[in-house]
Amino acid sequence: MRNALHPVHHPRGADAETGSASLISDHEVPSPWRPRERLSEGAKALMNALPESLSVSAIALDYPHVLNRLAIVWPYEKAFEQELWGLLFDDRPDREGFPFSVEGELLALQAYRLEGVGGK
Numbered sequence: 001m002r003n004a005l006h007p008v009h010h011p012r013g014a015d016a017e018t019g020s021a022s023l024i025s026d027h028e029v030p031s032p033w034r035p036r037e038r039l040s041e042g043a044k045a046l047m048n049a050l051p052e053s054l055s056v057s058a059i060a061l062d063y064p065h066v067l068n069r070l071a072i073v074w075p076y077e078k079a080f081e082q083e084l085w086g087l088l089f090d091d092r093p094d095r096e097g098f099p100f101s102v103e104g105e106l107l108a109l110q111a112y113r114l115e116g117v118g119g120k
Contacts, residue, residue: 037064042071054112058101066102070109077113084110 039047039060046067047056059067066087073079088106090097098106 037068039064040068040071042074043067046071046074050109050112054108056105056109058099059105059109062099063102066106074113080113081110 043060043064047060050056056067059070069083070080073083084106087098088103097103
């Protein structure tokens with residue numbers, strides 16, 4: 001996965017008149033397979049309920065659909081664990097996995113949830 005701090009050339013960023021490509025960041029390139037989701041109200045509520053020391057900003061920014069799914073199952077311990085397991089250990093061969101920052105946030109969220117603090 002590309003580092004979001006390094007701009008990439010993308011044909012959608014080309015100037016129509018000159019044909020020259022402009023630089024745009026990965027965050028501006030829409031996914032070819034999924035329209036960009038917005039954070040659900042449930043995901044926003046979950047983010048607001050978490051302690052300040054537990055950031056999920058990388059998930060929210062780069063994978064809002066993941067945070068939306070996790071917010072739905074957050075109150076249900078087994079469902080949350082199953083959802084998280086499916087995210088972290090995907091056996092589909094066409095997946096690259098999450099960036100380290102997102103994986104770290106997912107694992108920290110899991111640890112917080114397992115402590116019983118987050119689900120009660």
